[in-house]
Amino acid sequence: MRLRVEQLEAHLKKSLLPAYLVTGDEPLQLGEACDAIRSAARTAGHDNREVMEAGAGFDWNRLGAEAASFSLFAEKKIIDLRIPNGKPGREGGKALVGYCENPPSDTLLLLTLPKLERAQQSAKWLKAIDSLGAVIQVWPVEARQLPQWLERRMHQAGLQPTREAVQLLAERVEG
Incomplete structure (x- = not known):
């Protein structure tokens, strides 16, 4: 599902999807969109949050391990995955597709990336996230x-x- 940033607040009042990808080069709106998603998730009981930054050398097995792990104190959690260069690479793409094929019911995945390039628009991992959740492109x-x-x-x-x-x-x- 594709959402505009202006639609996000109304969407979050109605439902919370298992995955959100927020992308763009406008920092204020990007940050506010992520804050709104995290706030709605907390309201829905996602009390635990794991922040991961997928930079150079990131071990993509961490995504699967975190998705499979259970918390002693919180039933629901947020995996806040940031990809600063905007490209998960082949290994990351496979990990994201794998996550989307079998998402944990108690976990919300929030991905943050800079503006997507044209070539990324047709990537399997993006299509997988789009079909599982929502893609929000933030424009200036x-x-x-x-x-x-x-x-x-x-x-x-x-x-x-x-x-x-x-x-x-x-x-x-x-x-």
């Missing part, structure tokens, strides 16, 4: 959408800005 706010985005954010923060204030702010922060 476009200049023409910035005033509405700022106004929405200000309303969420409890502020009541004037149109002129929003426009001035948009002009000052654009780019």
Whole structure:
């Protein structure tokens, strides 16, 4: 399932999927999307969280081992897997496909990557995550959408800005 970042909050109020992949080069929205998923997971009882960073030399067997491990104190857990270079490689791709073929019922997988390249869009591991859960691509706010985005954010923060204030702010922060 593909979701836009604007749809995420409504989606999380309805259901929680077994896997989420959040990708993009816009750090604020990427971080907020991951925070929203983790918060919804905690509300659903996922009290334990294992953070793994899949950099050079990462042992992809850790993903399977963590998925198979049981906690003495928490029934449900989050595997927060970060892939900073955006490419899991052949071994990582196999591990992700294997995870998606037999996901643990008590575990939520949250993957975070930079913006996906075109070649990655057709990778088996991405398709496996897409069919099991959701892929959320975070795009930078476009200049023409910035005033509405700022106004929405200000309303969420409890502020009541004037149109002129929003426009001035948009002009000052654009780019």
